Amino acid sequence: MTASMQKGWFTEHRGWEDVVSAACGVLIVLSPALAHEDVSVAVVISAGLAGVIITMLALLDLMEHARWEELAELACGLWVVLSPLVFDYGGMLRLSHYLLGAAVAALALLELWQDRSRRATT
Numbered sequence: 001m002t003a004s005m006q007k008g009w010f011t012e013h014r015g016w017e018d019v020v021s022a023a024c025g026v027l028i029v030l031s032p033a034l035a036h037e038d039v040s041v042a043v044v045i046s047a048g049l050a051g052v053i054i055t056m057l058a059l060l061d062l063m064e065h066a067r068w069e070e071l072a073e074l075a076c077g078l079w080v081v082l083s084p085l086v087f088d089y090g091g092m093l094r095l096s097h098y099l100l101g102a103a104v105a106a107l108a109l110l111e112l113w114q115d116r117s118r119r120a121t122t
Contacts, residue, residue, distance in 0.1 A: 018058045021073060021107050024100045025055030028080055031100070035093035043087050047097070050076050050083070054104055061111075070111045077104030 027034075029051030032044045054076045061069045080101030084094040 015062055017107050017111055018062045021058035021061075021104055022055045024104050024107075025051045025053070025058060027051070028054060028097070028100050028104075031093060031096045035091065035096065037089070037091050037093050039089050039093060040087065043083070043089055043093075046083050046087065047080070050080050054080075065115075067112070067115055070108045070115070074105055074108035074112070077101045077106075077108055080104065 029048050031051075032039055032047050054073060057069045057073050057076070060066075061073075078101065080097050083101075084090070084097050
């Protein structure tokens with residue numbers, strides 16, 4: 001890989017980031033059912049809402065790029081990471097929420113960094 005290709009890969013906003021974020025959102029929605037653990041209704045609702053919002057924001061970002069979408073994705077990703085601590089659940093669901101939430105947050109931070117030269121209103 002040439003230096004210009006490497007630089008462009010990390011400095012330009014690309015569609016794969018939004019596709020991965022959307023996939024993480026879908027997995028967050030499905031995670032309570034896939035974990036096969038007894039969790040409260042609040043955990044299911046929290047995961048469902050956060051996952052749907054993440055998926056919608058990622059798909060919206062594919063259609064019309066705006067900086068506020070990454071900020072909202074970052075907030076949702078952080079919520080997914082913090083939700084096991086707030087609702088006090090463990091097991092594979094906790095681990096999956098840590099990993100998926102961190103992935104969403106990291107992708108949102110990458111996109112914000114890539115778009116650092118854009119105005120906040122675009």
